[in-house]
Amino acid sequence: MTGITDLCHPETVRVAASHQAEARQIAAELAAIARSGMVLPGSITERRTRCGHRSCACRADPPRLHGPYWQWTRKVAARTICRWLSPDQHHDYQAWIDNDRRLRQLLARLETLGAAALEADPRWQHKPRAAPAGTRQTSP
Numbered sequence: 001m002t003g004i005t006d007l008c009h010p011e012t013v014r015v016a017a018s019h020q021a022e023a024r025q026i027a028a029e030l031a032a033i034a035r036s037g038m039v040l041p042g043s044i045t046e047r048r049t050r051c052g053h054r055s056c057a058c059r060a061d062p063p064r065l066h067g068p069y070w071q072w073t074r075k076v077a078a079r080t081i082c083r084w085l086s087p088d089q090h091h092d093y094q095a096w097i098d099n100d101r102r103l104r105q106l107l108a109r110l111e112t113l114g115a116a117a118l119e120a121d122p123r124w125q126h127k128p129r130a131a132p133a134g135t136r137q138t139s140p
């Protein structure tokens with residue numbers, strides 16, 4: 001016994017071979033990113049700023065703004081949290097942000113495959129039974 005439950009229940013729902021192949025590719029890429037541990041939510045933004053000194057070049061016309069500075073921004077409990085990064089940190093952590101985006105893309109693709117499998121379920125061909133009392137049923 002492997003201790004791993006078969007989550008796909010192939011006896012009731014068939015997954016198309018092309019779907020399985022793509023899911024395996026997605027799983028391999030997800031695992032590679034997860035193994036790296038290099039995942040960071042949010043985004044890193046380049047900022048250029050003005051200071052408070054009237055005679056500074058940042059107030060000239062045209063202005064020469066200070067920076068660039070790098071800001072990591074993310075949401076925590078519906079609040080936006082920011083933190084300044086050094087140029088080195090920006091260089092290193094941008095790849096982590098990119099990995100997080102890729103994880104979300106891969107999960108979205110898996111969900112799309114799952115939704116397509118559900119839509120292709122041959123049981124949709126049968127006339128739907130009456131919806132349970134108190135519910136609405138949408139037809140495909």
Ligand SMILES: [Zn+2]
Binds near residue numbers: 056
């Ligand atoms: Zn200035």
